[in-house]
Amino acid sequence: MTARMRWLEAFAVSGFVIALGSASAVAQKKYDVGVTDSEIKIGNVMPYSGPGSAYAAIGKTEAAYFKMINDQGGINGRKINFISYDDSYNPPKTVEQVRRLAESDEVYVLFNIVGTAGNSAVQKYLNQKKIPHIFISSGAARFDDPEQYPWSMAWWPGFKNEARIYAKFIQEHYPSKTIGILYQNDDSGRDYLAGFHEAFGPDASKKIRLELPYELTSPTVDSQVVQIKAARVDIFINLGTPKFAAQAIKKIADLGWKPIQFLSNAAASTASTTNAAGVDASRDIISAVYLKDAADPQWKDDEAVKEFRAFMSKYYPDGDQENGTTVFGYGAAKAFVQVLGQCGDNLTRDNIMKQMSSLDLKIDVYFPGIRIKTSPTDYSPIDQLQMVKFDGQRFEPFGSIIDSK
Template sequence: MRLSAIGRTAVTATLLIAAAACGGRDSGEAGGTQATGATGGQCAGQQTTGITDTSLKLGGIYPLSGPASAYGAIPKGIKAYFDYVNAEKGGIGGRKVEFVVRDDGYQPPKAVEEARRLVEQEQVFALFQTLGTPSTTATWDYTNQQKVPQVFVATGASVWGTDTEHPWTIGWQPNYVSEARVYAQFLKKEHPDAKVAVLYQNDDFGKDLLGGFKNAISGTKITIAAEQSYEVSDPTVDPQMRNLAESKADVFLNVTTPKFGSQALAADAKNASWNPLHIVNNVAASITVLKPVGFENVQGVVSATYYKDPVDPTWAEDAEMKLYKAKMQQYAPDADPQVPYHAFGWAAASSFHKAMEAAKCPTREGLRDSVRNLQGVQVDMLLPGVKLETGQGDGFPIESLQLMRFKGERWELFGDVIDTRKEFGPLTG
């Protein structure tokens, strides 16, 4: 159950007070050891499992195998960033970062198993970048019971920013409801009478984005002509695409993860009798999703983003992009720096770096409070104008996006960066 805006504000205010004082819970409860003299003073009594004066251990859970294995590129970008910082910057706050990655195959029960292994056996300081709405939903009760930070999870479900019962878990990327609002705004301006066919993943991820889209078009002339769902265990979405094509909708909203995103794009390209404007959600908009379909078959597809695309020549002379490409080649020579998921990982790791440095205490409580009190933090791999911002009543670090259209062999940004907080108001549970 989600609480009212007043309830969220009260809880978040409590967290911010805790951040100011850097006071923590009694670590005699489950979750780790107490802070020692190294953290002393106002940080005494807080959890320091997984962190010392010279080391910091993080755990990540990703689908390195299974239907969402394309996301396995993300931890390569993260590890390259941490390897670079360890070797050339002395780590984060003088602490060398160890990043332990586990594979859950995009299976929630496996994610729970791996979370327990990371917390209880690996003794990590925090879980960083748990990927996927189903996996994160399956693990956040456990991590919050253990009082282990589960920060910048790699999923845009709106619940990570509206829930008040899991203060140790927070998202990073723009939430799916806000992303849906951006697509709805685009259609209101460019296709105000659009009839939309929707393919969506039958879980909290797909339903979150679809629900946000439906709410955003309410009261307009835009209508949903047809909708079809799929399961992550389905071998193909071809049957769903045939059904959607029969609607003759003039817009196709593709709410999928990478494997099924490619299938939907390919099915759309093969159907000569149906040629809708194709909108693909950000999580399936990587060049690695589009390339197998054939670039000639994805011209004009629309999506939205918030971080710099390493394929876009706009950033060829950008200092952060040049650093990223050089260090990827140095520390992850088997990983192609042109793959956007690697840049995503680099941006997320850089965001963690900023949040950890801002923590008033080098403790689990300190990190928990820091990620909920980010004030206009600039991360150089994010698009200009996109900053990390959290605070009282706002648990969404990134809430700005820019539309993009595929042209030639790459995405081209168009329009301005849209701050969804200002454009649509705060998202409430």
């Protein structure tokens, strides 16, 4: 072989190695809309105003958490650009803001939109466009339907499953008691009712004497509480969001009525519900939870809660550290960052859904024993709950963790 031939061969080999290296580098980095080498663009809609404004703290906590992550260098070197708009808890406004995020801002994913009605209004649109619609703040059954809606996944316990837990408890401990239910007039409320009816079976019509809805635009639920009391039921099941749940508890106390009370997981917070309703009025209320309550003295020395408080003090000092909504936002953001980290340099929309549908992890601000699990056929991440009773200071846990499935 001549010197020239050897040189050409060496050049060809080196060129092949360089090409292979370049191809490998390209293969290692796969991006979809909203992602670059330096940025991951995340879209969010939150009720910063309107009847659901108690949940605004979720979005503010998440924005603060992502700022902390960015200060620490981001996720695999990429900073999070968190774009969050107000929808006033109004579904038509949710649609408008989601279209803006998808079509104008061109975000990578829609993360943690709050509210069943708003999420329902945008679900079909986001699935048609194949935009991940994840960490949804709702437990409605329609967000655990991977066959019909493969791009939508909730981050709350299923409403039907939660209702089944309460029904099972009532059958065990209060088999002869009658029930009145206050529920929100949307998919969330209807899912809760379906869960109770399925659990009680043929006895449902005898056990449940009255079911009354309220609208998100209603000023109060006082009239519904009065009607349920007039039905002479033994058990009052309160499925309202924190604002309406607190109103109902307070009205029950004002009426001098003393039913056995159950409170939905979404409203089981000392700061946003029981303190607002009145501690004495809230005593002995039963619920089922998965989040640690930062206002609960039992978690005072818990490392995860201490870490949460340190984060809040530095990054969201105006936030209420004892409000369950801030703990929820913190936990959801923490889990989301973990999922994004798992994606590595393959930040395609297909890959994040692959990661979301194969979860098996723990979040340290969730009750010990609660594990997040999903599969391609199971889009319900949180299926375990802890029964609790409010003792005047805290929601005291009793019994063991219950798997709702």
